[in-house]
Amino acid sequence: xxxKQPDRIGYYIAxxxxxxxxxxxxxxxxxxxxxxCKALLAAFFALLAVLAGKRLxxxxxxxxxxxxxxxxxxxxxxxxxxxxxxxxxxxxxLENGLIRGITLVGMVFLSVASxxxxxxxxxxxxxxxxxxxxxxxxxxEGKRRLSGKNFFVSLDExxxxxxxxxxxxxxxxxxxxxxxxxxxxxxRGWFLCAAAxxxxxxxxxxxx
Amino acid sequence: xxxxxxxxxxxxLLSLAVVTASVFWSASSGEGELIAEIEAxxxxxxxxxxxxxxxxxxxxxxxxxVDVADGEVFxxxxxxxxxxxxxxxxxSTPSSWVACLPNRVFVRVVAGNSGKGxxxxxxxx
Amino acid sequence: xxxxxxDRREITAFLGALCLFLSAVEYLIPKPLPFLRLGLAxxxxxxxxxxxxxxxLILVLLLKVIGQGLVNGTLASYVFLFSLAGSVVxxxxxxxxxxxxxxxxxxxxxxxxxxxxSSLVQVALAVTFVFGETARVIAPFSIGSGIVTGLIIGVFxxxxxxxxxxxxxxxxxxxxxxEDSK
Numbered sequence: 042x043x044x045k046q047p048d049r050i051g052y053y054i055a056x057x058x059x060x061x062x063x064x065x066x067x068x069x070x071x072x073x074x075x076x077x078c079k080a081l082l083a084a085f086f087a088l089l090a091v092l093a094g095k096r097l098x099x100x101x102x103x104x105x106x107x108x109x110x111x112x113x114x115x116x117x118x119x120x121x122x123x124x125x126x127x128x129x130x131x132x133x134x135l136e137n138g139l140i141r142g143i144t145l146v147g148m149v150f151l152s153v154a155s156x157x158x159x160x161x162x163x164x165x166x167x168x169x170x171x172x173x174x175x176x177x178x179x180x181x182e183g184k185r186r187l188s189g190k191n192f193f194v195s196l197d198e199x200x201x202x203x204x205x206x207x208x209x210x211x212x213x214x215x216x217x218x219x220x221x222x223x224x225x226x227x228x229r230g231w232f233l234c235a236a237a238x239x240x241x242x243x244x245x246x247x248x249x
Numbered sequence: 250x251x252x253x254x255x256x257x258x259x260x261x262l263l264s265l266a267v268v269t270a271s272v273f274w275s276a277s278s279g280e281g282e283l284i285a286e287i288e289a290x291x292x293x294x295x296x297x298x299x300x301x302x303x304x305x306x307x308x309x310x311x312x313x314x315v316d317v318a319d320g321e322v323f324x325x326x327x328x329x330x331x332x333x334x335x336x337x338x339x340x341s342t343p344s345s346w347v348a349c350l351p352n353r354v355f356v357r358v359v360a361g362n363s364g365k366g367x368x369x370x371x372x373x374x
Numbered sequence: 375x376x377x378x379x380x381d382r383r384e385i386t387a388f389l390g391a392l393c394l395f396l397s398a399v400e401y402l403i404p405k406p407l408p409f410l411r412l413g414l415a416x417x418x419x420x421x422x423x424x425x426x427x428x429x430x431l432i433l434v435l436l437l438k439v440i441g442q443g444l445v446n447g448t449l450a451s452y453v454f455l456f457s458l459a460g461s462v463v464x465x466x467x468x469x470x471x472x473x474x475x476x477x478x479x480x481x482x483x484x485x486x487x488x489x490x491x492s493s494l495v496q497v498a499l500a501v502t503f504v505f506g507e508t509a510r511v512i513a514p515f516s517i518g519s520g521i522v523t524g525l526i527i528g529v530f531x532x533x534x535x536x537x538x539x540x541x542x543x544x545x546x547x548x549x550x551x552x553e554d555s556k
Contacts, residue, residue: 120293253482
């Protein structure tokens, strides 16, 4: 992991309401039809992801949008804008491709902004996942042992050290509680959630 | 290192076969597709007959609405006086056409860019 | 008396963690193209196939996919659904090949069949939901790279199985816990 940006959303909003708010923003985003509306919302979600301290791989998302658009252009529909040899750029295909590509990356932005590893899933599976994250942290602590040259030998040593199959009680000790980074939901947090949710719903209703 | 076993080889050959099949599958896309080419007010529009949809085109008299449905193209409405274009009904074979002359909208069915695999339907003439 | 009742659960959780760790390791390896993945995270599934009960194998699979979704933040997006579909089909195929193939099949073949199934599903999903029909041209590349990575992971798994003392220990421990729970 490179330099970590602070999660500015996490100061006010706890993991569960945050996830719920993200989910509530998804339907109007998916239902919105216009290119401008989609692009605006995707930009808003990108802003949220940046506020969440996520490093977005802009190049990757750009390539994704461009390639989706390119493949849509290959099946022309609508007004012919430009003709470059056999390659025809049509307004309908261009618009559909951009909408599809932007919809997909916007979804990822929103997801990245609203999902925290601290999010706890309910039930027995949630507990098991807690154990998995506990071990994940434990293996990560020892990752320096890993060497590219002797990958398998070093991996075996690392695993032996972190989870010895011959010990009395497997994975002894810790309860599997994730480190408590959790903030309390503040009044301001609820207000911010509500404001953020209103933006996509408002845009969707107005455009319709 | 373990020796490879008989099924490992068979699965490998199978996957080579799948890749080869995927090459043919990818090459077969869009072959011989029919498209409606529309001219109106100096602009060209394209509608593949495989995808349903409609376009509203502006002309000197007003709007002309071109629809594609079930692999056929037709003018469903036009602001012209006689509505001959609407009466012409749907067309779907290469070189066939419908037009709204007062509104200068001309719709023609042509074979898609590859052209291969589409024989000109003699019935069209 | 050692407490063995939780052993099955702990081993399952640890294998899930190993998946997450290996995908973090893979993230550090430079890639020639952004869309190519080696799929190191599938290694524990391939190893688990040999000794885990189907229920536990499915749990490791879910831990891997949901855990990745939480770590990367993609849980609430199409990326998660694609990954889930690919992994489910891959694990199902590998289990079938492993069961039916018996001693005639090695981990290379098992891994290859899983990678093949998974890449077919990924192509179908990408063409249907992302790129459209014209993206069929990506199929040979996608399936081809899937086969290459499947082979590599299979060879890794064979090497790891034959050399790892840790894995032997875990397998022993797991089978004891199965007997205890009877």
